[in-house]
Amino acid sequence: MTYAKVCFITIGLLVPGIAAAQDLEALVQLHQMSLDMIWLILAAALVFFMQVGFALVEIGLTRAKNSGNIIMKNLMDFSAGAIIYWAFGWAVMYGTSVSGLFGSSQFFIRGADHFLLTDWMFQVVFAATAATIVSGAMAERTKFSAYLVYTVFITGIIYPVSGHWVWGGGWLDSLGFHDFAGSTVVHSAGGWAAMAGALVLGPRIGKYVRQGKDISVKAIQGHNLPLASAGVFFLWFGWYGFNAGSTLSGTDLSISHIAVITTLGAAAGAIGAMVTAWKRFGKPEVSMSLNGALAGLVGITANCDTVSPLGAVIIGLAAGLLVVLSIEFFDKVLHIDDPVGAISVHGVCGVWGTIATGLFHTEAGLFYGGGAALLGVQAIGAASIFLWVTGASLVLFLVIRKTMGLRVSEREELMGLDITEHGTESYSGFQIFTNM
Amino acid sequence: MTYAKVCFITIGLLVPGIAAAQDLEALVQLHQMSLDMIWLILAAALVFFMQVGFALVEIGLTRAKNSGNIIMKNLMDFSAGAIIYWAFGWAVMYGTSVSGLFGSSQFFIRGADHFLLTDWMFQVVFAATAATIVSGAMAERTKFSAYLVYTVFITGIIYPVSGHWVWGGGWLDSLGFHDFAGSTVVHSAGGWAAMAGALVLGPRIGKYVRQGKDISVKAIQGHNLPLASAGVFFLWFGWYGFNAGSTLSGTDLSISHIAVITTLGAAAGAIGAMVTAWKRFGKPEVSMSLNGALAGLVGITANCDTVSPLGAVIIGLAAGLLVVLSIEFFDKVLHIDDPVGAISVHGVCGVWGTIATGLFHTEAGLFYGGGAALLGVQAIGAASIFLWVTGASLVLFLVIRKTMGLRVSEREELMGLDITEHGTESYSGFQIFTNM
Amino acid sequence: MTYAKVCFITIGLLVPGIAAAQDLEALVQLHQMSLDMIWLILAAALVFFMQVGFALVEIGLTRAKNSGNIIMKNLMDFSAGAIIYWAFGWAVMYGTSVSGLFGSSQFFIRGADHFLLTDWMFQVVFAATAATIVSGAMAERTKFSAYLVYTVFITGIIYPVSGHWVWGGGWLDSLGFHDFAGSTVVHSAGGWAAMAGALVLGPRIGKYVRQGKDISVKAIQGHNLPLASAGVFFLWFGWYGFNAGSTLSGTDLSISHIAVITTLGAAAGAIGAMVTAWKRFGKPEVSMSLNGALAGLVGITANCDTVSPLGAVIIGLAAGLLVVLSIEFFDKVLHIDDPVGAISVHGVCGVWGTIATGLFHTEAGLFYGGGAALLGVQAIGAASIFLWVTGASLVLFLVIRKTMGLRVSEREELMGLDITEHGTESYSGFQIFTNM
Amino acid sequence: MKLVIAYIQPDRLNSVKQELYKKEIYKVSITNALGCGQQKGYHESYRGVDIEVNLLKKVRLEIAVNESFLESTLDAVITGARTGAIGDGKIFVLPIEQCIRIRNGDTGSDAIG
């Protein structure tokens, strides 16, 4: 950071006449590399910022007595995840492909040059996104140590393997599967792992109460909507890095198209969910509308490079509708307890975004006269990743449950995980009715 | 996101010797476009981030029982606003000009190329800023459905029309009106619409209590200063995109000047308000100082490209002073109830920033020997947009009041809009004295 | 912001053939300047964002009755700091060197060109970082007016002088001292000033209770862990600007390396602190783990340009271990009351990062066969800045204590600084047990 | 000496306080409470699941008074709190056997005011 040196170099490059044609060309090439690099690093920082968005959404939509635990899960799935992805995950995802199934080189990204480091930085925040999605669905009852173990496996194996299929040059890529920024690769993967986790874990005490032969569904209200809403805005903000960064190049002129599509998809998602909730429950519900914006974002992620603004609005509206119905379905029909709606937002709307690509792709989409070929491939891709992630996660969580235990005791759950798992209170001094 | 393809292109461009002079020139031109694009997209993301700043400031400075409603307003004025601005607003603002009064082409930004998409992305977040300013002044008593209707008109017509005058090549632009990043176009417009709204709506119950012949002014305290302060920092952060992005080019070397001026203006604004509050009320008040930073930012927005650092400090200090006096004036003299100070921060200080341009412009400003010409034009601009926005908004709000109703019932206001409008609680479980 | 003009220029540059070789070269040179500028301005915005991170961490880890005061301190140390650094601080740090001890020109950055403005913008946020670190250690008992006075001196003199030694071309720079982004220059400086402040100020009432001959150490719990954790994520996010921006050039290809190293260092720090706390206190403590992430970031700041990923992980883990032990040491042995752990995070881990550079530097580090030369210089640098900052700060705080008074009265401390210093409540309406 | 316990609607607190002042009763202690009574609750819905809220926010007053002040205290509370709508609240009067002012050890009727 000594100015003298920097200035010297810069001025050297700038004095007219000194720079020969050769030098000029080298400089322009440096600019190309720099534009790609700073674009991706800034985009990666934005995607990193989504971590605090996820944390606040989860904190806001659960009870005060578990906030500290949620903080720890979110801090640690990124921290442990980053270390694992450095040591292992990247190699499985982007290493030399073994029959298109998984990668197997570049462990510890040894010998990485500047290009690979840029890519790793952008990819690690994606891996952490997939990992942290699960946290929300398993909130308020998961053993912290079990969550740490889960983190290792999702970032080290489960996510990288299916990621390899699509982005690492694997078999789905060969088929022509289109998932621009990860509706399936990141979000569905996270969503299905979340589903597996919530299923193996069981619902929170008091969520589904057996009354005679019926099961009565209870609401367990989140304790801090302002934080949840800030979290949604943070996620939306970070998503500009998530989607527009996925050009992987700062000189790809489709960046502005992607940003516009992302904006419209998210906006339409919020509106779609609000309207749906208003119709179904009589009021424009806050937490559902917040979920709607996220649903729109997830839905547009796979296809933000290839759909039109009108397409984006339709995809978003549908995602908003879908997320409300899906949340109700998982809650009231399947009785899978997902405090924040992670399964519906990321799993279901991730699939929707993937399928929508086959419908709204302005060249190859069904609605644009492109036939059903792409649609078919998209369905195969969504289904195969559903099967892999759900299967692998079920095994993982069942093994954890059998061995170390996945869930805290009833007493710990009632007292709250903050005190029992971390020996802390999140809102010391505040009077909070804990029976709620 | 398949690396192979990207690398192929990049390497093709980079291998020395392959790139002929022609190619080099094309590449440099691509860089020019890319620099402009990524600069504007990143700046747009920063301006988008201001949305959560506005939401938190409004939440923090109002009562807990209305937080969920504020979230919904802020989520929806962006979401609905984005859709409207796509369909309609942009066309009115930047379409082919009809006598310099409004634009009338490019509805649904049909056929937009990469340049236009970049511009739209940057402009939609500005439109949303103007829209969301109003939310704060109308907080805690506005019907949610009425607010949605308002949103449609401000983003579709009111803001785009006056925006067209200045930035769309309209009559004020022809006059030489200088509003670099929108002290008047965005902030005053928002502020005057806020004033019209607050006026038509009337004060919150208990704010102005008639005691005999006098009206006694009561304080209705905000419930969460930490969130409000985070919101102010978020706004300040986003403002770097707002002001420095308004170069509309990433290779405009005045960007760093603008960032410096923005920093000094905001800092001076916070200090000015703190000192003023300290003198007037005996204590350095928190919420006033927070408003002061925003006042400084609004004040510097029109002129951050053309004033000196010293000018910025003076403009900021004056804005800080002004905002405190103005808040008191609207509250204690006019009895217009503006819970967050939106009218004073955006309306009044927006005008101040516009006028200050005529004074401190280092070339054409009165104080720099530039004569009163610019000052005159600035006054005309500020006045005409005041008239247009106030007039149009008054009509809009009066019509809404007459037809669907603008305000919730007394009972709803007392219970809080969270429960009555959205059927939710924002801080479930927390013990909160609601009589306060 | 009139599109017409911008487009004109751009198109002029783009039409092939028009741009002669000369023009092309000028354009490429413009791109070089622009890349550096927008990179640094964006990085500066990210570093500015750290301000809200600091504010929330401090708010979260202290009691509710002082939140408003913390907001004011954080708002004002940036605001006043920016003005001072403009008028004075920059000149002392980067002005013409007087015997390598301090700078003495460029007051009010008069005549600054675009380069200098860019640099100033990036530097002012660093100065503000150093200043705001102190706030946390002195929380809950410092007179607000005294804090303002402190701010003037740290941003005007204390920080700039030692900053000059390293980054302003002073004597430590000549020795070859390596502090890439400021483990010592910014963080240790802030940490040691914090230590001096906490020492002169004394502990909060009730923190160390004399029982007979023993002193019993009490916990004074923070009131809002969700906000504290958001603050930590914000700081981490901003740190990408802090470290990667310190290349001072957007075309320095080590940016991606730095971002990766920063990520791994922070992640390892969080893990290191969590494991240490788990071992020592039986539970994975939340606030310690949060401190751990910050400790890792501070530890990696000096050397993120020169260590390997493995080095980063080791440095981070050690910083995490160190921060827990150090916090306990200052609390339980030295009885210096530091509510947020600022001394340990910034002071101690800043030194660790500086020393670690001498160990892990991949070329000149002891562990990489580079001998002890660098290590020696690093130790000299850390020690001399420790002496300067601690000494100067002790004098400053002692003089303040003698003259205007540094600490609020016992009654004010018990009632809380929000009411007594600012006449406000931060959480109006919330039921909070204030005896805690 | 009597202890008057009153549950009132939160938004009536100010007017009750004013009525008490008029009667020169300056000492009162307040807590917030949730009440379940004749007043119907309301329905919220959270994420599509209906919630019947039947614990409504109330303010609980405690006013210790000498016998001679009892009537005016009750009057003041009733005047300040009554709206005529269900949910206005209840007043309970309990006997106090002893009253002590901590500051100076005063006891009995002297201590109460």
Add this chain to the structure above:
Amino acid sequence: MKLVIAYIQPDRLNSVKQELYKKEIYKVSITNALGCGQQKGYHESYRGVDIEVNLLKKVRLEIAVNESFLESTLDAVITGARTGAIGDGKIFVLPIEQCIRIRNGDTGSDAIG
């Protein structure tokens, strides 16, 4: 008329409310409280410093009833709140001398229900 004050575990509130409903006792006021009793607290640690928490969260009920309802009220609270573990809580019964319904000025036994 009696005032039943009961301290119970927070998570027993719902079942106590249900038991009271069964006995047709619909009126109750609730505050939250911290209790210190036979039940052991727990240890937290904050930044390495041990904290002994012996004030545990409790819910405090107040139920004003006529004598005839007293037994069933006590039964209901006990049935709903008992788990058999230490910390289940206590019930205190105090005499009420007067009861007034603010809405209409009803007094005595009529007002209580």
Add this chain to the structure above:
Amino acid sequence: MKLVIAYIQPDRLNSVKQELYKKEIYKVSITNALGCGQQKGYHESYRGVDIEVNLLKKVRLEIAVNESFLESTLDAVITGARTGAIGDGKIFVLPIEQCIRIRNGDTGSDAIG
């Protein structure tokens, strides 16, 4: 059996608890309250508008004791809470007619401790 209700300054809670421990009184329930008494409030100002805050934060203790423990309980509270300044608070003693331990149904004097 008596119910001791005491309003004290929040920052005296710890010393009151210690005094009670010394007298072997371990059971106490605590709520937070706002009190209006002889103690002057203070003025805040919010956005330039003056606010007179006359509801001050107090802590409310409830201690149920047998007659034999009454004196020592009162002593302990007074010793722990007294600073001699206005605002130290009040103690009210009310009669308890019945006391039940929910856990095992113990009643009367046995149940109280």
